Amino acid sequence: MVKAESVSVNDSASAVSLDGVRDALIRLEDTIVFSLIERAQYPINSAMYDESAGLVAGQRGSLIKFFMKRTEALQAEAGRYESEEENAFFPDCLPCSLVPSRRSTSVLHPVAKMVNINKDIWDVYINRLLPLFAAQGDDGNYALAAASDLTCLQAISRRIHYGKFVAEAKFLDDSQEYTRLIRARDRNGLMKLLTVEAVEKMVKLRVEKKAETFGQEVTLDPINNGSGNYKIDPLVVARLYEEWLIPLTKEVEVEYLLRRLD
Numbered sequence: 001m002v003k004a005e006s007v008s009v010n011d012s013a014s015a016v017s018l019d020g021v022r023d024a025l026i027r028l029e030d031t032i033v034f035s036l037i038e039r040a041q042y043p044i045n046s047a048m049y050d051e052s053a054g055l056v057a058g059q060r061g062s063l064i065k066f067f068m069k070r071t072e073a074l075q076a077e078a079g080r081y082e083s084e085e086e087n088a089f090f091p092d093c094l095p096c097s098l099v100p101s102r103r104s105t106s107v108l109h110p111v112a113k114m115v116n117i118n119k120d121i122w123d124v125y126i127n128r129l130l131p132l133f134a135a136q137g138d139d140g141n142y143a144l145a146a147a148s149d150l151t152c153l154q155a156i157s158r159r160i161h162y163g164k165f166v167a168e169a170k171f172l173d174d175s176q177e178y179t180r181l182i183r184a185r186d187r188n189g190l191m192k193l194l195t196v197e198a199v200e201k202m203v204k205l206r207v208e209k210k211a212e213t214f215g216q217e218v219t220l221d222p223i224n225n226g227s228g229n230y231k232i233d234p235l236v237v238a239r240l241y242e243e244w245l246i247p248l249t250k251e252v253e254v255e256y257l258l259r260r261l262d
């Protein structure tokens with residue numbers, strides 16, 4: 001069965017459509033907003049990210065890394081990273097899939113495998129994003145907070161690395177101009193050509209509205225109907241997109257394009 005967020009592939013030409021990728025990005029907004037709302041119910045719990053806190057018996061490093069590595073290993077065995085839509089945070093220590101792959105059509109250039117900016121995403125998420133939407137403090141609820149981090153990180157990473165599909169679609173739509181810029185190694189020119197400000201504006205407005213809608217307190221009290229109380233500040237969600245998610249998606253697009261003719 002094709003996953004709901006999968007990029008739509010034109011079977012005959014194995015080409016990827018920009019509309020299809022944009023639809024996938026819109027659906028991923030729901031996943032990201034919901035996952036941020038889930039994580040926002042716990043405080044930051046800084047000890048989880050402390051490499052020297054010694055929270056996991058017999059293990060070096062932070063609890064969050066332990067949790068992510070073990071989960072990624074299990075998901076790798078179940079075949080998650082066989083898909084070109086998935087990028088692991090700890091790709092060096094992954095076991096092979098134990099499940100036969102059912103996907104045969106590849107829509108990206110093989111160099112796509114070399115584009116993985118999860119190290120940057122990890123740093124941005126823990127050091128910049130989390131403090132903006134999780135309250136200060138420590139409630140000791142580490143297993144659930146780590147599970148929420150995992151969901152947020154995977155959804156954000158998936159969104160950002162969809163930049164490869166966006167870039168492929170744009171390259172196919174205007175191969176001549178992209179080829180010229182790629183040959184000239186013109187990063188700024190590529191960035192300018194792939195940027196569509198009107199689309200970015202719509203994305204920011206839409207995620208703000210989704211955060212308002214999904215994160216509103218629901219009450220049956222007709223007088224105090226809860227409107228105006230949000231589980232996560234909608235403006236913060238728009239800011240996460242504006243300052244990090246969209247710029248990092250564009251970085252993936254440029255990195256992919258620069259290798260597209262290799």
Ligand SMILES: O=C(O)C(=O)C[C@]1(C(=O)O)C=C[C@@H](O)C=C1
Nearest residue numbers: 166195196197199200203246249
């Ligand atoms: O939809 C596109 O054209 C994209 O490249 C994706 C995206 C985004 O991250 O949302 C990034 C760059 C564009 O300026 C607009 C939107």
